[in-house]
Structures are given as structure tokens and as C-alpha cells.
Amino acid sequence: MAGPAIFQLGVPAFEGLPEKLFSRARSSNLLKADRLSSLLYPDPRGEFELRREIAGNLSIARNFHCHPEQVFITSGYSAGLGLTLRVLGLDGRKAWMEEPGFRVTRKGLELARLNIVPIPVDADGINVDYGIETAPDAALAVLTPGQQAPLGSTLSLRRRLQLLEWAASTDAWVIEDDYLGELQLAGRPAPAMASLDEGKRVIHIGSFSKTVSPALRLGFVVAPPELANAFAEVAATLAPAPSPVIQIATAQFMHEGHYIRRVRRLKRIYSSQRDALAEQLRMRNAEWVNAGLAVLLRLPDGAPDVRIVREAMTAGIAPSPLSAWFANPSWTVRGLLLGVATAPEQHLVKSCHRLFEIIDRHCR
């Protein structure tokens, strides 16, 4: 099986897949007939064991205390977003979205017929003042407050409180895309924004794509208590939880402490890969900053980041062009996002050499 390309974003370290642990969990007791027969037509909200493990982990790792009854298991963030948009039913209304921001979210909002209002992002996260000034009547804000995708900034406490106050006073909803959860390389992760939400306007969406594997297609939504019945109804009819077998294997994986150990191990691997990459960039006098699980390499004005990536891909190197994360052409900034999870140290020197050759050729 082919692994990810060097610097590819959005996938965990290839060597780190917990295949053995999963096959052990699966063979140990999941496939026993008595176990599966009790699962005929499983709970569409998801297996209770997994919902309980997730609620437990959120309270420790994200300082967010919720009840398993509020947790809904989904096929990753994407399906969680779909479920949430279906429940909220905000067709035709405005939605704030980070600029630059995650393409899947943009497409999801468009498909749900929301009118997207791009809101700029800076070192303190999404610019809430700008949102309130530009679209105070929006019905929804979707954001990545923990580590902004793709720039990596954490939404400041002042802006978190300001956003929640706006949402409470206008009855707007906030979707917190917590795709990296506690997987943060520098410093202690800020608590989930939902932990501050006394007005109960925040719908928190998590994913196992980065912390375990995107191949699981597993994520979850934590709904405010007053929306739990509406979520249950939509889950039962249009968006039931994925395979119970995978859910129970994941619940066991968490219960036995493998999940916490895996996140710790990934942090160690990624930090050392990031440091080695930083060293290569320093040696080349490149201009760069940390950006979550990536490093943002700045390019000279007007550099064709998309063309550079297209050429790099033919050499098995796949950074993400920053310009592709923007919707508003006049705000677009160019650069290359180099994923650190997929930058194993043994390939770094050669990959950086090749990448800089390509950049030099395009920026001459």
C-alpha cells in the first residue's frame, strides 16, 4: 500500500497507524455472535460505549464537560457538519466562515444553501469585530478556534467571549471544528470553545482523522442539550452512525489507554520532524512560520504556489498551496503549507533540496 506523499497535509504519520491494536480489539470480542446479535439495528446516535469514552476524554483533554446523551457519532467531521446543518436548517441565511479556511466546510455551507461571508483571520484567530461589522445578522459562524485551519492561530479568549456574546444576543449558532483536538505541538492546547458556552449556542465537532486515522471515517458532534432530540431525530432518519464494529473497537482503544498514548506519541514524532524541517529551512534562509501541524513557507509576491505544487507532486512531494484556501481573490496570499506529519527525517534533505529547486525556478 502506498503511503502519503512528503509534506502532504491532513494525514497522520504513516508509521504510526495503530493497525495491530485495532485488529487485536476486533478479534478479541467484537465479532462474537452474542455481541453482534445485540447490535441488530444499532443506536443511530452511535454506540453508548464510544459516546461515553468521547465525553470522558473531552472533559480531560479539552476541559469540556458534556453528557454522552449529547454526543452523536458520525463518519468524520464532514458527516458531522452535514448532520448539524440539516438540524439547524438555515437555508438562505448568512454564515461566517474563516478566510483562509477549509474547502470542505465552504462546499458544505454552499450545498446547504447558506450565503458565506468570508471573515479574515490573524494571529488571534477569526476577526470577530469584522464579522459583527460586516454581517451582524448571520445565523451561523463556522470556525477552527483551537488551531486555525490552515494558519494554526488559536482564537484569543477575548474573541471567544465576544463571539459567544454575539451568538447569544442574536440567536446565532457557532460550529466549533475541533479537528485536531488535543493534538497540538507547541504549548498547552486551549480548552474547547464549547467549554465557555453558557448560552448553549456552540455545536462542537471532533474527528479521529488526525488523532487516529482518516481511514476510520469516525468523528462526533456534541450538541447543546436542548438540541439533542433534534439531532437524534435527524440521525435516526437521514444520518445514522457508522459501523458499530468500528465504534466498539475505537471505544476499547480509548478505554485501554491506547488513544492517549497514541496522541502523545504522535506529538513527539511530529515535534521532532518539525524541528528537523525547521533546521533545513533555516539553512536555506527561508521565511517560514509554524502553522498547526504544518509549516507555512512564505514565497515572494506573485509566486505561483499552485504551479509549484503541481510540479512538486510529480516528484512525490505534496505541500498545499496557501492560495487554494482563500475564496476572496483580493485577499489571497501565496505560500506553501508543508505538513510535518508526513515529513520523515530520512527524506527531508532530499525533499527540501528538490522543492527549493522547483521554487527557485518558478520565482526567478
Ligand SMILES: Cc1ncc(COP(=O)(O)O)c(C=O)c1O
Ligand atoms: C479544518 C478541518 N476540519 C476537519 C477535518 C477532518 O475531517 P474528517 O473528519 O471529515 O476527515 C480536517 C481534515 O483535514 C480539516 O483540515
